[in-house]
Amino acid sequence: GAVVSQHPSWVICKSGTSVKIECRSLDFQATTMFWYRQFPKQSLMLMATSNEGSKATYEQGVEKDKFLINHASLTLSTLTVTSAHPEDSSFYICSAQEVWDTDTQYFGPGTRLTVL
Amino acid sequence: GQQVMQIPQYQHVQEGEDFTTYCNSSTTLSNIQWYKQRPGGHPVFLIQLVKSGEVKKQKRLTFQFGEAKKNSSLHITATQTTDVGTYFCAGRNYGGSQGNLIFGKGTKLSVKP
Numbered sequence: 001g002a003v004v005s006q007h008p009s010w011v012i013c014k015s016g017t018s019v020k021i022e023c024r025s026l027d028f029q030a031t032t033m034f035w036y037r038q039f040p041k042q043s044l045m046l047m048a049t050s051n052e053g054s055k056a057t058y059e060q061g062v063e064k065d066k067f068l069i070n071h072a073s074l075t076l077s078t079l080t081v082t083s084a085h086p087e088d089s090s091f092y093i094c095s096a097q098e099v100w101d102t103d104t105q106y107f108g109p110g111t112r113l114t115v116l
Numbered sequence: 117g118q119q120v121m122q123i124p125q126y127q128h129v130q131e132g133e134d135f136t137t138y139c140n141s142s143t144t145l146s147n148i149q150w151y152k153q154r155p156g157g158h159p160v161f162l163i164q165l166v167k168s169g170e171v172k173k174q175k176r177l178t179f180q181f182g183e184a185k186k187n188s189s190l191h192i193t194a195t196q197t198t199d200v201g202t203y204f205c206a207g208r209n210y211g212g213s214q215g216n217l218i219f220g221k222g223t224k225l226s227v228k229p
Contacts, residue, residue, distance in 0.1 A: 036159075043204055043219040044151070044159060059217070093158055105161040 002028055004096050006108035013084055014116055020080045021111045023094030029074040030096035034105065035067075038091040050077045074099070084115045120207045122220030130228050135192040137223035139205035146208050148181055148188045153222070154201040162190075195227050 003026040013019050023033055033050045048058045048069050056069035068080040077096075081088055091112050095105040119142045129135050139148065150162040163172055165181035165188060172179045178191045188207075192199055202222040209218070 043221045044206070045219060046206075046217040095159075095161070107158045107160060110158050 002098065002104075002106045004030075004094065004106045004108040006092075006094055006111050008111060009109060010112040010114075012114045012116065015085050016083055018080055018082045019084055019113060020078055021092055021094075021113075023077045023079070023096065023108050025075045025096045025098075025106070028096075028098045028106075030077075031074060031099050032097045033071060033077040034095045034097075035069060035077075035079050036093045036095070038093060038110075040091075044093065047079075081113065084113070086115045089113055089115045120205060120218045120220045122205055122223055124223055125221065126224050126226075128226045128228065129195050131197060132194050135195050135199070135225055137190050137203050137205075137225075139188045139190075139207070139220050141186045141207045141209075141218075143186070143209050145185050148185075148208070149206045149217075150179060150188075150190055151204040151206065152201050153204065157201075159204065192225075195225070197227050197229050200225060200227050 005024045005026055007022045011019055031052050035047045036044045037047055038044050046059050047062045048056045050056045050069045050071040052071045052074050058064045066082055071077040091110050093110040095107045097105055121140045123138050127135055147164055147166045149164045151159040152162055153159045163179050168185050169183045170181040176193045180189045188205055190203055202224045204219050204222045206217050206219045
């Protein structure tokens with residue numbers, strides 16, 4: 001149980017385009033989802049916390065107008081990288097918390113974004 | 117700004133030996149979390165510690181949170197090849213509605229059979 005999926009698993013796009021990444025909790029309801037990015041051989045960096053039905057909370061230094069987060073349902077959160085540039089190339093990972101178990105996070109498999 | 121330092125960066129052990137990774141924060145934390153990431157995989161949440169001096173065990177893994185809530189450790193007893201991976205700590209500081217979650221750089225564990 002507690003499976004989180006991400007789509008797409010990888011994407012290549014041209015500079016200036018926008019890319020949407022989906023994060024879904026497949027067999028549970030998640031009131032809270034988290035978005036992380038991870039550069040090669042580096043640690044995770046929490047970007048934002050997404051709460052269903054409300055605005056996301058962004059960590060310091062993360063541009064909310066560039067990384068748009070929508071958490072429209074209890075099973076889906078989306079991250080849109082707007083006007084992507086090569087420096088946005090990274091591994092984006094989401095995680096989700098069950099409604100009844102806020103002590104545990106379940107991670108998605110990640111999305112590799114490459115911006116040319 | 118707040119920093120979370122994790123040591124060692126790498127650890128190579130013989131199967132059956134013990135392993136410990138340490139996490140130190142420059143500021144007092146409200147809680148600390150530990151994650152494991154297998155090579156080529158995505159992170160798996162292991163545990164969250166909240167209370168000062170807290171000790172929690174998961175089979176061969178022992179997690180500690182310091183009395184001052186500025187450091188933490190993860191100890192693995194009698195390592196196995198399945199323990200291979202990178203172990204990250206992440207500390208959440210006080211402040212705001214959530215407090216920033218800052219990750220350490222991780223300790224990469226390799227286990228020789």
